[in-house]
Amino acid sequence: MAERPDDQPEPPRAPVVTPxxxxxxxxxxxxxxxHRAADAAFRGALPSVRGAVAxxxxxxxxxxxxxxxxxxxxxxxxARTPSAEALADLDRLLTERxxxxxxxxxxxxxxxxxxxxxxxxxxxxxxxxxxxxxxRRIG
Numbered sequence: 298m299a300e301r302p303d304d305q306p307e308p309p310r311a312p313v314v315t316p317x318x319x320x321x322x323x324x325x326x327x328x329x330x331x332h333r334a335a336d337a338a339f340r341g342a343l344p345s346v347r348g349a350v351a352x353x354x355x356x357x358x359x360x361x362x363x364x365x366x367x368x369x370x371x372x373x374x375x376a377r378t379p380s381a382e383a384l385a386d387l388d389r390l391l392t393e394r395x396x397x398x399x400x401x402x403x404x405x406x407x408x409x410x411x412x413x414x415x416x417x418x419x420x421x422x423x424x425x426x427x428x429x430x431x432x433r434r435i436g
Contacts, residue, residue: 353367387413
């Protein structure tokens with residue numbers, strides 16, 4: 298290996314990747330757990346909500362079947378709330394982690410949050426599409 302002349306600056310070093318802190322990992326896992334429970338509740342409620350929506354399809358707004366379907370949709374929306382909250386928590390955590398990386402207090406690790414966030418975001422998007430489709434059927 299050739300020696301570098303003394304007047305040459307040392308080449309920049311690659312940042313050392315630092316994993317998420319214990320607290321950050323716990324937050325990611327808690328968000329994932331909340332999302333999984335909410336998604337299971339959402340998916341578990343779908344058959345009965347679909348039944349209520351099918352019964353209300355074509356009925357007059359304000360009629361009993363329509364009201365029952367609207368209430369079922371509201372419960373379905375509420376079931377997914379923890380998924381949306383988990384997504385918001387990961388957004389906050391990602392912002393904090395990226396700030397740490399920008400300040401040099403950490404390097405890397407944000408990818409773990411991005412990966413967890415992507416899974417939850419896809420599920421929330423799917424839940425939104427399902428809710429929109431059901432709501433369109435009853436007007």
